[in-house]
Amino acid sequence: MPVNPELVGRVFPPTAPYLVGREKVREFARAVFADAPQHSDPEAARALGYTDVVAPPTFAMVVQDLALQQLLAEPDSGIELSRLVHAEQRFRYTRPIVAGDELVATQSVTGIRTMGGNAMITSEAEIVDADGAHVVTTTSVLLAGEAGA
Incomplete structure (x- = not known):
């Protein structure tokens, strides 16, 4: 079965809140x-103006994965x-992720491009904090081979 082109435009429900823990960041x-x-080091982070340790930029994948699982589970x-x-990953930050953040991701499928028996599925996750303020948008491109090909 080929990748369903009707996935484009589908928006999934927001994930449960993910509390960013200091040890998870470490x-x-x-x-x-x-x-x-x-x-x-929390003190080094505070010296730079942050409230706690700062997650590396790719940490957003941890939160995005919760949203991406919804797409992958679609029957x-x-x-x-x-x-x-997983073919490509991009991040567009408003601010860094810091330990103590409570984040929610909303996943949407923004495009599908077919090539032979394969499909490039592009999806975005908008990740916001507990106040609803944008933190980061993650863009993933998945390469899916056609089942039975």
């Missing part, structure tokens, strides 16, 4: 070799996980 920073002190999507590759 763990993520270690995993991506982000060794600047503001990622692990009519035509997306088969065993034939899926």
Whole structure:
């Protein structure tokens, strides 16, 4: 089954709030070799004007993944996980993510481009804080092979 072109324009419900924890930021920073002190030391982060440790820019993927799971779980999507590759990722920040933030993501499918037996699925997640203020927009491109191809 090919990827369902009717996914374009579909907007999924907001995710449950994700509380950004200091240890999660530290763990993520270690995993991506982000060794600047503001990622692990609250005092270093405060010296730079932040309230707590600052997440590396790619940390937004942790929150986006919660929203992306909604798309991948759609029974009519035509997306088969065993034939899926994460092809591209972009971030557009209003402000950095900081430990203590409570974030919610709303996922939408913005485009599908087919090429042979494959489809490039572009989706965006708007991530906002507890006050509803924009923090970051993540854009993902997934490459999906056609099932049974």
